Amino acid sequence: MEKTIKIGILGLGTVGTGVVKILKKNQEDIAKKVGAKIEVTKALVRSLDKERVLPKEMLTTNASDILDDPEIDIVVELMGGENPSRDYMVRALSNGKHLVTANKDVIAKYGKELFDIAEKNNLDVMFEASVGGGIPIIHPLKDCLIGNKIEEIMGIINGTTNYMLTKMTRENVDYQTVLAEAQAKGYAEADPTADVGGLDAARKIAILASIAYNSRITVDDVYVEGITKISPEDIANARELGYVIKLLGIAKEDPENGVEVRVHPTFIPNSHPIASVNDVFNAIFVTGDAVGNTMFYGRGAGELPTASAVIGDIMEVTRNIQHDVKARVLCTCYENKKICPIEESQSAFYVRLLVKDEPGVFAKIAGLLSEENISLNSVIQKRKVNNCAEIVFVTYTVKNAAIREALAKIEALPVVTEISNVIRVHEANE
Template identity: 40%
Template sequence: MAQKINKKPAAGQPITIGLAGFGTVGSGLAELLERNSQIITERSGLALRLKTICALEFKNRSRQSLSQYRLTKDWHDLVNDPEIQIVVELIGGAGIAVEIILAALRAGKHVVTANKAALAAHADRIFKTAIEHQAEIYFEAAVGGGIPIIKVFRESLVGNHIREFYAIINGTTNFMLTQMVGKGWSYEQALKRAQELGFAEKDPTLDVNGSDAMAKSGLLAMLAFGGHIDSKKIHREGIESIRPVDVAFARQLGYKIKLLGIAKQKEVGKAEIHVHPTFIPAGSELANVENEFNAIYVKGDFLGPSLYYGKGAGSHPTASSVVSDLHDLGQRINGQNRFNPARYRFDRDITVMPMDSVESAFYLRLQVQERSGILAKVTTVFAKHRISIKSIVQHDAEDPKNIPIVFVLHKTREKDLRQAVATISRFPFVREAPVCYRIEDLS
């Protein structure tokens, strides 16, 4: 029984947010805050209020659907608004975006950004300004899209010396390499397909030549090893010259080719950091990261190896990371050292559904005495219980009086399956108790 002792979380003042940039990620952020604000408040007691959006055009949404926001083309409206506590920069690039980030920090506002290019090119100025004005700059979305790797490096691994990491952090090149390895395609074929599907830009240079992965590797290494890194010193090679013959040899030797950002700390203050196509064992976790997915494989001296996997780009995954940063900054603004009873929602029960009503696909093995006429009888029972069959496998058996037959069944309620199996198990030709396993296709 739920304990009726929780009050509604005492929502503090709303956290007021200004957004610069309304492209695919910016509109995804607005969508997330519109759709999921209730659950964010339930979990954290925080009300995240998007007040103002600054963009040159608002083509992703109708003006009417944006009527709750103040819309502007002048970013000074974000920086000069005393009510705005956090400026979210989602314009990208190392131009005007940097100007906005610096101005917001100077105005004492916290900044959340997905802009790895700006952070890599102007790390010194940006972080120095943040320190001087005691404003924070958070950038979970800048590396690995929706993967919470920045927070993991900064907080979860706080007790570890991070020895090394290996990162697939460019979705474009990983998608292309997946096609080149899986289908034997050339670089040119893979690029064309990636552009058709929107995984590669019209000008893919910064992705395919490793520049994007280099910027991200430098940021991760900065967090991992705790110091300032001159990203121009990072050795970089792209995937443009990979040829099918080498992809084929790699396979023959038990490897897959992946574009990796690699960093290893050799001693305090000294590290190797490099980005290039790399042969890695085909059976490793990292080799199985395919298509547009990203993953970071990291070794801590106490944690050992660990891996973080997810979508490295896209409107919704990136918005998920931006909101994680907004949550953390909101907690700081409201004073994080208060006890937060909203962590424990013991004021409501989650009903665990009875297993009978759960739906799964199934594997079912019968051991039967003979083959003839059996399928007709069994499938009639399935049909009666509205269970449909995906496939049937019969094998030659050592003992011709004890033959396995395997059925793969489409999704069905447990109750229906159990009733059908009970009926089937009573057929005289069934020799042993039928064996059942649930199937999850993880799709």
């Protein structure tokens, strides 16, 4: 007789509902593919009153009904957030249940704790859905690309901000307008801080960097800038210079300074494949010493795309149970690498500033840049704003510390009214 693998789901929100729907819709094929029936037996919800995708008798408001049920093989955590998700996951693993989760917050912060319990108890922990929604990226990094030394990961890994930046680029609207619209459409939350501030992307790049560099990197190791300061002027200047602005999570390794992990808006040359990833789509651009450039593209969020990744993980755990494979790939962090301080990190920079409209101003600025050995790639003298002139320049690659030093001196010049924005630039030849 065919075996039945029993699933308990923690959280029946958007993703949980999607998981139940797809497991039901494709149940026949799923059973054939893994040689076992996959059955959701119970789901934890906050309230029993709402109409759900599962009948009432399968719902519970008591986590113990799932975590302590000896019948359940796999616990699927889809509540999000740190609390009480983290405790529930620890309890599930301690009780001998395999774990599938989409929870980037917990994986990025407490991943090690979970892997350790899983290893001790010979269990699987799968989290493909925690980064890039439905896009396969965790497995390709852990399996297919594992022979490579990863040179760089560069990802559009937050759909909300990509939607907003795409809209700002196409329609020339300002940040506040596009945020309000994204909120109205449900693409941005009522409190959008984690998305627009870059924290969501920081959690995801911490997870990817940990896998790529085999060293535990938590969200606290990530340098973060959000998109709240991007203005229509910056977007227009980027266009004029042949770039688009994207919020990127970037991880790379410097043999001297350690692993560099950051999230910030970035000027990307139009010709780069990641530049045409628009709307809510995500893409992760991975460069390996053997494979060269690769890119993984798809929907980074949403009911069914995220469910796709969760179900892939459930089916993989099921195959492992069927083949009696235990804890085959768990924590891959066998190194303890140092984190490169942001001051040591190098980039090209776009700078937009307002100066008094009088002769010799640019010469003074150029002089200060030159003192820090900063060379200019391009300069545009722009519009007049309230009797001031707007100057835009793009530097060649410099150390963060040098540009900071130079900008402090420039800001102190009496002829400089304000430094309006500073954005990192991905050079076309990088």
